[in-house]
Amino acid sequence: MFNLEAAIGAWRKSLEYKRAIMRDDLVELERHIRDEVEASVERGMSEEDAFRTSIKKMGLLPSMDDEYRKIYWSKVGKRGRIGEEISWRLSMLKNYFTIAIRLLIKQRTYAVINIFGLAIGIAFCLMLLLYVQDELSFDSQHTNADRIARVVLHHNQNDGGIRSITPWMPYPLGKTMESEFAAVESAIRVFPRQYVVRSGEVAAQERVMHADPEILTAFTYELLEGSVESALPSPEGLVISQRMAEKYFGSESALGKTLDIRFSEDFVPITVTGVIEDIPSDNSIEFDFLLPFERLKSEFSWIANQQNHWNSSSYFVYLLFHQGTDMKEAESLLPAFRSKYYPDDISSREDWTASIPPKTYSFQPLRDIHLDHTVQAGLRAPSNPKYSWILGAIALTILLLACINFTTLAIGRSASRAREVGLRKVVGAARAQLIGQFGGEAVLMSVLGLGIGLALIFALLPTFNQLADKDLSLNLLETWAIPATLVSLTLIVALFSGFYPSLVLSRYRPTDMLRKQSRVGGSHFLTKSLVLLQFTLSVGLISGTAIMANQMDFLQNSDVGYDRDHVVLVPTQRVDGDMLLARFKSELNGVSEIEGITGMTNAFSHGWSNNGWDYEGKNYAAYVYRIESNFVDVMGMELKSGRSFDPARPADSTKSVIINEAFARQYGWTDGTGELVKGFGDEPEVIGVVRDFNFLSLHDEIEPMMFILDPDWSIGDLLFQIDGEQIPEALDALRATWAVHAPNIPFMYSFLDDDLAEQYQSEERWSKIVQYAAFFAILIACLGLFGLASLSVASRTKEIGIRRVLGASASSISAMLSKDLVKMVVLAIIFAIPLTIISMEKWLASFAFRIEIGYAVFILAAVLSLGVALLTVSFQTIRAALSNPVDTLRSE
């Protein structure tokens, strides 16, 4: 028997949990049904039919819910339900959180993989951020930074291009600009030197900077003792850094104490007039000792001679402009300035055709100095922004790999959550709510990842600082930028990794989910593509790392054309080199651990002198080294023709040169021995030709080079070929001899091969960074793979059981489970090869001497990635294959 009250009660119950339909609304609807039923019954319908018709006319429940939902939010405010709404939201949030935490604990493996991966990704991104922030903030401590510029000289080419830009200026230029340009407040001339500094027992060679005293006021420095206005009286003042004050005077106040500085022959006592805070590493001008620029001319006669010389450029000039000056506008004065002091610039170049003059000045803003590597290195080598890009690419790659793990694993696990989604939907969850829930889980993961990432940063930063030659620190509270970036990074990571899975999960229809164990999951294609991308990046990183390592190895070990192993280099430190060489030779002659003694102006790694001259309208240039006559033999160079220098022939020291093959090519000689070097000096005769050897960095081609014996060029470096078996003994012998002939001056030495390796320091450093990155990238990719493999095994438990029952062997099941993976890796290798070749060719192009990319590295990468991948999944597959089919088949 139909009972209207019971029917209405049941109907009301079915709507009660719909949040969009509020209690009043339900009353209103019930009244409606009752009115309608009453009216129908009056017309003669049965109660049951009347009720059913009324319900039917109400429309389908989902569409009704939708209609009410559209206006839900405007009603919350109007009907005073905000408090209720908030408490409901909070309780839902609590529920989501509980579920998320339960999942984390229940599915520990995936949680660990995800959080760990995200942590590494976030840590790398943060390091990148710190690195870039440091690069961009160079010289920003100076409040006048926007008003300071360095004067640089453009060496233009005949075709209008620029051959080079140099920062060295002649002695008078700075003060002339200061007096001639109204816009310039002061000019600061800077000249870096190396002197031996002594205080009692402590003595060492130090980098000392000469500069005009205005440097202390134009730039912003913190003085610990003395004041910026008076700390550097000219010419007798001396400002030292805090760390040097500690080094020479310990904890005592340094002000008023005396340091001995050896400018040339003798030590000169100088009183400390100021102590400056250590200059942070993000400064393009660094110094520990500051002496007045004016002191130079009284200490060095050759500098005194340059006071009015415009043709010798050794000094850096920084200009402080008046407030409100437009530097670009001020540059318009420079062409006239140039032609005023160099009237011969153009007239001396008959062949000049370009509309711009051969040499032009420009002002380089202080803050641009660090990142502009087109200007030759001044006080400090500029940084190549390329490395910021490399680091950025690495950091994003790692973060991407971690996000991919999150996405693929979440989709892979979605089957296990299908029922939860189904149930939530049935009891009224809207899709947006589900997306919010799963998105929230991604945020939770990212926040946990962030926490661990921060811990990782503190652990990894010292290593990274060492690798990148930086002094970075993570100070969370220093600027708002870092916490802001952390928050946005976390949200971005959550969005990237959680967005797609939450779309997939929320899309499920409750009927499908609850009715049967349906095969659910995101697009299989997408998961596969993402894993493929991971592998491609990993293979690329492995092969890239291998190529970089090979090139570094090549640089260190390739035959440069002379002996560089077991060669000790001793700089003469402006003690008479010829005298020292003669003493060393006579005293160490016949000592077994010293096999050869020679010397030259500057060791190949210590500098060079590039000379140019004209002959018959053609320009010639060569690197010129003054050597000791036995140099070619001691250094094991190969003479292609002719002979070496002979000390018995006096003419050799003035009229003879030895050249390299590149020099002969420059003059168009087939051999060269016996020819005269026309246009150079007294036109000396070529007595021998050495086979081309790498005297510059392997980044550069071999240039024309000339050895001379001219005693007017002094010897700056002594070279000792020593016995590799007796290195300590040899060094002791050298130190003892040095102490006799150059007392008071600390003995300094280095090994030639170390010196040469230093030329490739930045390459070495970046090759290491890429190695670390590759390691972490592969680790993350493998973790992801491990997770995926276990998921795929789990979803095929029954299939494996049935196959076992039907007689499949454990090995054939392992093979079946690994087959997809192998396909994936092979595809990844195919994709990775061209990518790697393109990017590594770009890097290798910066070396004149380089390896060719061979197929071996790709085989290595293939074997390695396949091996690691198989190892990762084999654990899962073998366990599955060996399991008892009875257990697996019962597993429901």
Add this chain to the structure above:
Amino acid sequence: MIPRSLVAASIKPFVLSVVKSGPSYGYEIIQRVEDLTLGNVSWTTSTLYPVLHKLENEGLLESFWQDVEKGPARKYYQLTAKGLKRLEVEKAQWMRVHEALLSLWGPQPSLSPL
């Protein structure tokens, strides 16, 4: 039968016009409109009530509850001053469309040869 789109479009002017003559409730409004249109315009419950709530939230209608002898109370809607103004606008709009259609359908000679 009148197409759904037209039924949906006319719901607002219908509701406002019905309540203009005095407070009314959902079931009554549906009945009135069904009677007037001879059953051609008939809204489902789930269409009408959200519209009533929306108009109420916009301030065009206001509502009050009235006890009924038996069963739950009844929610009445009545026109506000703002609603009255809106009704005038709606009316003008409908009339404009209506007049334009009439002038096309009326017994007028066609200007262009067919």
